[in-house]
Amino acid sequence: MAGGKMNLTRLLFNKISQVVIDILVFSFSFLAAFLIRFEGFPSIYPFNKLLFVCPCIVLARLLCFYLGRVYVISWRHFSIRDALRLTKAALPLSLVMLFGRLLIPGEISTFKMPYGVIIIEFLLVILGTLSARIAWRIAHEASRKSSHSSANSGSYRKNVMLIGAGDAGNMVAKELINRADLGYRIVAFIDDDPQKLNNVIQGIKVMGGIDRLPDIVRRYCIQEAIITIANAGSKDIRRVVEACRGANLKVKIIPCVAEMMDDNVKITKIREVDINDLLGRSLVTFDNQAPEVLEKYQNKRIMVTGAGGSIGSELCRQLVSMWPKELIMIDKDENSIYEIDAELSSCKNGIKAWPIITNIKNRARMSSVVDQFRPEVVFHAAAHKHVPLMELNACEAVLNNIKGTMNMAELAVSNHVERFINISTDKAINPSSIMGSTKRINEILIQELAANNQKTRFACVRFGNVIGSRGSVVPLFQRQIANGGPITITHPDIQRYFMSISEAVQLIIQAGTLGNKGEIFVLDMGKPIKILDLVKDLIRLSGYSESDIEIQFVGLRPGEKLYEEMLVDEEKSTATQFKKIFIAPPNGITPPNFHDLVSSLLVSADEGHAEKVVAILKNMGIGYTAEARPH
Numbered sequence: 001m002a003g004g005k006m007n008l009t010r011l012l013f014n015k016i017s018q019v020v021i022d023i024l025v026f027s028f029s030f031l032a033a034f035l036i037r038f039e040g041f042p043s044i045y046p047f048n049k050l051l052f053v054c055p056c057i058v059l060a061r062l063l064c065f066y067l068g069r070v071y072v073i074s075w076r077h078f079s080i081r082d083a084l085r086l087t088k089a090a091l092p093l094s095l096v097m098l099f100g101r102l103l104i105p106g107e108i109s110t111f112k113m114p115y116g117v118i119i120i121e122f123l124l125v126i127l128g129t130l131s132a133r134i135a136w137r138i139a140h141e142a143s144r145k146s147s148h149s150s151a152n153s154g155s156y157r158k159n160v161m162l163i164g165a166g167d168a169g170n171m172v173a174k175e176l177i178n179r180a181d182l183g184y185r186i187v188a189f190i191d192d193d194p195q196k197l198n199n200v201i202q203g204i205k206v207m208g209g210i211d212r213l214p215d216i217v218r219r220y221c222i223q224e225a226i227i228t229i230a231n232a233g234s235k236d237i238r239r240v241v242e243a244c245r246g247a248n249l250k251v252k253i254i255p256c257v258a259e260m261m262d263d264n265v266k267i268t269k270i271r272e273v274d275i276n277d278l279l280g281r282s283l284v285t286f287d288n289q290a291p292e293v294l295e296k297y298q299n300k301r302i303m304v305t306g307a308g309g310s311i312g313s314e315l316c317r318q319l320v321s322m323w324p325k326e327l328i329m330i331d332k333d334e335n336s337i338y339e340i341d342a343e344l345s346s347c348k349n350g351i352k353a354w355p356i357i358t359n360i361k362n363r364a365r366m367s368s369v370v371d372q373f374r375p376e377v378v379f380h381a382a383a384h385k386h387v388p389l390m391e392l393n394a395c396e397a398v399l400n401n402i403k404g405t406m407n408m409a410e411l412a413v414s415n416h417v418e419r420f421i422n423i424s425t426d427k428a429i430n431p432s433s434i435m436g437s438t439k440r441i442n443e444i445l446i447q448e449l450a451a452n453n454q455k456t457r458f459a460c461v462r463f464g465n466v467i468g469s470r471g472s473v474v475p476l477f478q479r480q481i482a483n484g485g486p487i488t489i490t491h492p493d494i495q496r497y498f499m500s501i502s503e504a505v506q507l508i509i510q511a512g513t514l515g516n517k518g519e520i521f522v523l524d525m526g527k528p529i530k531i532l533d534l535v536k537d538l539i540r541l542s543g544y545s546e547s548d549i550e551i552q553f554v555g556l557r558p559g560e561k562l563y564e565e566m567l568v569d570e571e572k573s574t575a576t577q578f579k580k581i582f583i584a585p586p587n588g589i590t591p592p593n594f595h596d597l598v599s600s601l602l603v604s605a606d607e608g609h610a611e612k613v614v615a616i617l618k619n620m621g622i623g624y625t626a627e628a629r630p631h
Helices: 001-040 047-067 080-103 115-153 167-178 210-220 234-246 291-297 310-319 334-345 362-371 387-394 393-412 434-451 473-482 503-516 532-540 592-608 612-619
Strands: 160-165 184-190 224-227 248-254 301-305 326-331 354-357 377-380 417-425 457-462 466-467 487-489 498-499 517-523 551-553 581-584
Touching: 001 115, 047 080, 080 115, 115 354, 160 167, 160 210, 167 184, 184 224, 184 498, 210 234, 210 503, 234 248, 234 532, 291 503, 301 310, 301 362, 301 532, 310 326, 310 334, 310 377, 310 503, 326 334, 326 362, 334 354, 362 393, 377 393, 377 503, 387 393, 387 434, 393 417, 393 434, 393 612, 417 434, 417 503, 434 457, 434 517, 434 592, 434 612, 473 487, 473 532, 487 532, 498 503, 503 517, 503 581, 551 581, 592 612
Parallel strands: 160 184, 160 224, 224 248, 301 326, 301 377, 326 354, 377 417, 417 457, 457 517, 466 498, 487 551
Antiparallel strands: 517 581
């Protein structure tokens, strides 16, 4: 409490000091304008007359500055934008004085100022108030820099170069210069733009492009590079990383603009370059705080199944920021639910979050949960996703992915849920695996359910492999690298579409606002990535060369494709209001006995007859054959 009072007192003192300084500047500017214009006090304006008018002008200036919100500006962070606001606040009174000079009758000459005095007074006000604020900021930064330097005078600081001399580079340089405690000494800027060559930014010279990097590293004993290109594309990052590796230079990167919008992430939170930066395309971001998106989720009771998984937990994180009324987190794994509930406990902002341990296959239990919490929106992320494991556990794949999904979808209809968003996969396209087949059947059943229902809006979302998720190959490769190899890849030509967890969840949230009749939404993920190239990038990012880690090719596993189907076929897909999100064509006409086959499939799975499950899947008309393999 005492600290709070002290801070309030200090703030009040600062504001009063600023107002007093402005009063002195206004008074001086008014009187000095006469002295400059007339080279002394003019006889036609007696001194007592000026002393009468001066306080009126000062009070009017203070009122204009107050109405112009000049006094909410922090002097220690005064910027060019703030200077423009200050100028706008000073202009109205000068215009009033100018019109007064033209319109005030000669008999009332007290407030009738000469043109020269009006112009000089305005210029002196701008010059004086700007100078006071700039001097205050310079003094603050010098004091801050001095305190950091003295506190770290004996600490080691590494020589670094900043790659990217744009606005982001300027911001990073400025912050690093003022933060000696971060342990960086900026030696040079690097930028490929020839117009920036030899420019000086924050006292640091732009010494050339990437082609000069090795020479600059040797000449100035640079130990680390920081990529300071805002929203740098993966091609640019890959080129920079390769150049830095060639010069035996450690490389880091600043957060992207989307990350920096988070109050918890500062521009100086420099991090290692990771595999997300090298996806082969720029990350896709959506504005989930847009009004048309928020209105679909704000103040709603939202249920997330599979909430403990990679996608489900990230869904919960992003949904909390959208202010739902309640968040119901469903998962059969108590440890996963415990972790996400504990993580969200500090950022729920008063939102009720309910961690529920149950299994979506249990219809009676799920009916009780849905009846208790009455969700208005359901995100269905619970599923078995490991292709090779589901080949060995076909019955469990069918029960969990089909029976569990239909339990949730049918309960959504019977309980008048507003929106139901089903998480699917690119492996549902011409499925060659048990897992992909179950997802394809889900899409068909949900589209039929949506066609026969008017109250609940359904949507399916397909995406490729998610980097960093539990089912991703990337963590496996990273563990193999940490163990010194070998890295096991199924085939030298195998390719996959990749996206980040954040991209996947943003797509799910956006698609949830568009879905109506079970449409299948997909993200334009660019071109697929060769797994071999991905592995080579991971090896380099881990600080090794390709000769250090052995790569072994072990052959395709059961149900695995060499090439995934194209997610977005522009000739067949339909664009949406969101860039990069498309609607895939419908799954097509199902055979007349499709529902009978589904029923038989569930019975066979429940009885544990894996051979029957595979046989039924072959006859369902969804394109699945157990022998399906790529050429």
